Amino acid sequence: MSKTPAALFDKVWDSHVVRHIEDGPDVLFIDRHFIHEVTSPVAFLGLESRGLKVMFPEKTFATADHNTPTINQHLPVEDPLSANQLKALESNSAKYGISHWGLGNPKNGIVHVVGPENGITLPGMTIVCGDSHTSTHGAFGAIAFGIGTSEVEMVLSSQCIMQPRPKKMRINVNGKLGKGIVPKDVVLYIISKLTAAGATGYFVEFAGDVFENMTMEGRMTVCNMSIEMGARGGMVAPDETTFNYIKGREKAPKGEAWDKALAYWKTLKTEEGAFFDKEYEFNGADIEPMITYGTNPGMGIGITKHIPTAAQIGSSKATYDKSLAYMDFHEDDTMIGKKIDYVFIGSCTNGRIEDFRAFASVIKGRKKADHVTAWIVPGSHIVEQQIKEEGILDILLAAGFQLRQPGCSACLAMNDDKIPAGKYAVSTSNRNFEGRQGPGARTLLASPLVAAAAAVTGFVTDPRELI
Amino acid sequence: MAYDKFTVLKSTAVPMPIENVDTDQIIPARFLKATERKGFGDNLFRDWRFENDGTPKKDFVLNNPIYTGKILVGGKNFGSGSSREHAAWAIYDYGFRCVVSSFFADIFKNNSLNIGILPVQVSEAFLDKIFKAIEANPKTELEVNLPEQKITIVGDGASESFEINGYKKHNMTNGYDDIDFLQSLKSDIKTFSEKSIY
Numbered sequence: 001m002s003k004t005p006a007a008l009f010d011k012v013w014d015s016h017v018v019r020h021i022e023d024g025p026d027v028l029f030i031d032r033h034f035i036h037e038v039t040s041p042v043a044f045l046g047l048e049s050r051g052l053k054v055m056f057p058e059k060t061f062a063t064a065d066h067n068t069p070t071i072n073q074h075l076p077v078e079d080p081l082s083a084n085q086l087k088a089l090e091s092n093s094a095k096y097g098i099s100h101w102g103l104g105n106p107k108n109g110i111v112h113v114v115g116p117e118n119g120i121t122l123p124g125m126t127i128v129c130g131d132s133h134t135s136t137h138g139a140f141g142a143i144a145f146g147i148g149t150s151e152v153e154m155v156l157s158s159q160c161i162m163q164p165r166p167k168k169m170r171i172n173v174n175g176k177l178g179k180g181i182v183p184k185d186v187v188l189y190i191i192s193k194l195t196a197a198g199a200t201g202y203f204v205e206f207a208g209d210v211f212e213n214m215t216m217e218g219r220m221t222v223c224n225m226s227i228e229m230g231a232r233g234g235m236v237a238p239d240e241t242t243f244n245y246i247k248g249r250e251k252a253p254k255g256e257a258w259d260k261a262l263a264y265w266k267t268l269k270t271e272e273g274a275f276f277d278k279e280y281e282f283n284g285a286d287i288e289p290m291i292t293y294g295t296n297p298g299m300g301i302g303i304t305k306h307i308p309t310a311a312q313i314g315s316s317k318a319t320y321d322k323s324l325a326y327m328d329f330h331e332d333d334t335m336i337g338k339k340i341d342y343v344f345i346g347s348c349t350n351g352r353i354e355d356f357r358a359f360a361s362v363i364k365g366r367k368k369a370d371h372v373t374a375w376i377v378p379g380s381h382i383v384e385q386q387i388k389e390e391g392i393l394d395i396l397l398a399a400g401f402q403l404r405q406p407g408c409s410a411c412l413a414m415n416d417d418k419i420p421a422g423k424y425a426v427s428t429s430n431r432n433f434e435g436r437q438g439p440g441a442r443t444l445l446a447s448p449l450v451a452a453a454a455a456v457t458g459f460v461t462d463p464r465e466l467i
Numbered sequence: 468m469a470y471d472k473f474t475v476l477k478s479t480a481v482p483m484p485i486e487n488v489d490t491d492q493i494i495p496a497r498f499l500k501a502t503e504r505k506g507f508g509d510n511l512f513r514d515w516r517f518e519n520d521g522t523p524k525k526d527f528v529l530n531n532p533i534y535t536g537k538i539l540v541g542g543k544n545f546g547s548g549s550s551r552e553h554a555a556w557a558i559y560d561y562g563f564r565c566v567v568s569s570f571f572a573d574i575f576k577n578n579s580l581n582i583g584i585l586p587v588q589v590s591e592a593f594l595d596k597i598f599k600a601i602e603a604n605p606k607t608e609l610e611v612n613l614p615e616q617k618i619t620i621v622g623d624g625a626s627e628s629f630e631i632n633g634y635k636k637h638n639m640t641n642g643y644d645d646i647d648f649l650q651s652l653k654s655d656i657k658t659f660s661e662k663s664i665y
Binding site: 018021038146150227261322435 | 486487519553659663
């Protein structure tokens with residue numbers, strides 16, 4: 001009997017099942033667990049109340065990011081509640097022997113930026129974190145997904161979680177991307193086609209030459225936003241691009257261990273004829289620079305298009321009307337030319353060096369529009385350092401921008417980086433939900449190029465006119 | 468954390484016929500700063516429920532005394548977005564024990580089951596029937612029967628069955644959680660870990 005062809009997802013999942021429960025979830029072994037200050041304190045309290053220990057402290061990594069200020073990080077954190085969470089992360093990590101990159105540590109940064117850049121994230125792993133954008137790590141051919149605090153407690157105490165096996169979806173994008181089309185556009189395009197719930201219940205594999213030709217940074221941007229179409233996670237098969245990115249990073253395997261790991265990683269591909277519950281095909285040449293107009297990431301359009309009707313996007317009229325009323329936009333409006341107030345570049349979606357290079361390529365030789373407030377926030381200290389070394393900081397300063405310090409910042413506005421009520425922000429982050437960037441804030445999700453074009457003109461602008 | 472056992476719940480329900488209710492609406496990020504699990508119900512749907520100065524918004528359903536009960540009925544794709552378990556904590560702390568929708572986001576569903584809220588997924592048609600029944604009579608009761616996996620509009624008598632895996636059903640009806648179960652597997656887990664290359 002011939003063996004059933006396996007998908008990349010099956011290979012990784014099956015090699016981590018400790019036990020399958022009849023009519024129930026799988027007990028899944030977790031290779032890497034990231035924690036941060038917001039979703040871990042209650043999990044540690046749970047451990048204490050049950051008298052449990054951390055089973056494998058060396059498999060958990062802590063970094064402070066959600067709640068941290070992005071200016072004056074050398075000073076004590078002003079908000080007592082934020083300071084308290086940061087302190088809890090530090091003391092819990094110390095107590096249980098967990099590696100902790102707190103505020104001020106040169107390795108500190110957004111959890112989904114620092115994991116990959118330090119070689120903690122590797123192909124074939126299972127990776128979880130109490131944060132839905134853990135899907136980012138799928139770019140390496142890992143099964144990576146966000147979990148709740150009860151599950152954080154499970155992983156701390158047993159290195160396992162209990163998960164029903166998701167269905168499989170493959171999204172193929174082939175063809176040549178046009179000028180000015182970057183990975184963020186590709187993923188916003190896919191989400192606009194599938195809707196914000198189109199992949200709920202599925203784990204997605206991104207396949208096709210568009211992803212094969214992407215850098216690791218680009219693949220991370222795409223996998224990061226798989227959750228925005230409802231997917232548990234997204235993954236890309238590891239290849240030479242992946243291996244070259246990992247090789248030599250601090251915590252990556254070295255010497256013989258590298259050779260052994262590499263031989264295994266090369267087997268992590270979907271076999272011909274593998275089964276998928278659902279499959280989509282898109283043509284890369286159809287993708288325009290994207291922008292969102294509504295209050296979920298599925299409400300995105302090509303930047304030259306008009307806002308579609310409720311029926312065209314399969315939404316109920318009440319939900320659609322509520323969304324556009326919040327944005328103060330109208331059906332059939334064109335997005336080009338809308339005045340904007342804020343620009344945010346950063347987050348686990350677009351806070352990597354490639355994103356700042358793209359931003360700089362547009363603003364170089366231009367000036368920030370007077371009425372625009374811009375927050376430029378690197379994803380980590382390592383990215384911050386690269387920005388300085390590559391001369392991007394000089395370009396930013398010459399154009400009237402300032403560079404802030406790393407953290408999640410205005411993506412979720414837990415710290416002071418809040419967009420004021422009623423103001424419009426072009427943001428390279430991942431969610432345009434009501435109030436996401438501050439109570440009453442209006443978010444337009446877009447790529448670093450679209451953000452840069454808006455920052456220098458003060459209006460929604462097609463970046464292809466500036467590059 | 469221990470939670471109340473769930474078997475049969477008969478209650479009036481609060482209707483929220485909005486689609487894509489994301490966890491940022493259920494509990495905005497600025498209320499996630501606690502290091503203990505308490506008081507989240509006060510900020511449930513904070514920005515839909517209160518003005519900036521804390522005055523209740525009259526047109527929001529939780530501020531309408533006509534609608535009460537332990538069951539929240541939401542539009543499709545309920546609980547999307549952020550993985551924050553605080554959203555489920557806020558719903559539980561406010562007093563809900565069950566959320567009914569035609570479609571749930573995966574992480575929210577897991578989080579709910581882990582803390583003792585039962586997510587009941589019904590067809591679009593049945594969800595519509597529930598909304599109409601409550602609209603006609605806000606005192607309409609729903610009966611959610613977990614052992615029989617059945618939800619009924621009391622009075623009207625219309626009912627539909629719902630899915631839940633046997634393992635989770637057993638946990639919910641007994642108030643067990645996964646952490647207890649995983650502790651019983653520790654020696655298997657240890658053995659498993661020894662063959663890992665990572």
